[in-house]
Amino acid sequence: MAERLDFMALALAEAESAGARGEVPIGAVIALDGAVIASAGNRTRELNDPTAHAEVLAIRAACERLGSERLPGAHLYVTLEPCAMCAAAISFARVERLYYGAADPKGGGVDHGGRFFDQPTCHHRPDVYSGFSETRAAALLKDFFNERR
Ligand SMILES: [Zn+2]
Numbered sequence: 001m002a003e004r005l006d007f008m009a010l011a012l013a014e015a016e017s018a019g020a021r022g023e024v025p026i027g028a029v030i031a032l033d034g035a036v037i038a039s040a041g042n043r044t045r046e047l048n049d050p051t052a053h054a055e056v057l058a059i060r061a062a063c064e065r066l067g068s069e070r071l072p073g074a075h076l077y078v079t080l081e082p083c084a085m086c087a088a089a090i091s092f093a094r095v096e097r098l099y100y101g102a103a104d105p106k107g108g109g110v111d112h113g114g115r116f117f118d119q120p121t122c123h124h125r126p127d128v129y130s131g132f133s134e135t136r137a138a139a140l141l142k143d144f145f146n147e148r149r
Helices: 002-020 054-066 084-092 134-148
Strands: 027-032 035-041 075-080 097-102 127-130
Touching: 002 027, 002 035, 002 054, 002 075, 002 097, 002 134, 027 054, 035 054, 054 075, 054 084, 075 134, 097 134
Parallel strands: 075 097, 097 127
Antiparallel strands: 027 035, 027 075
């Protein structure tokens, strides 16, 4: 349990860094065998890339590091419920467990919207755990969007 909170704390730090760069404050961490192998925050604006979500960037970095297109046994921590695109990437990467912070009724694709993992076309469903540090994760996003209004 303590370990999970540590990884989520690191994901929150990535989210804060993303917010400081003017990006939507979402962060992700990938752990394997109890060690962090990749972490990232959103960089869609910096990279002019609508797919540069924290989860996708972390998956790319982890795969590069392992020299593999799949991450069996990996645990992915992200501050917000992944969107449908990221849920697909998590499935394709064969991530074993997904831990997310705040739910995202407007844009989430795991427990809302398309519920990617529940579709018959989804061939790998990670174990999903939600609600980790959700208050802090949600507050980061709320503050960010309030400042922009
Ligand atoms: Zn996403």
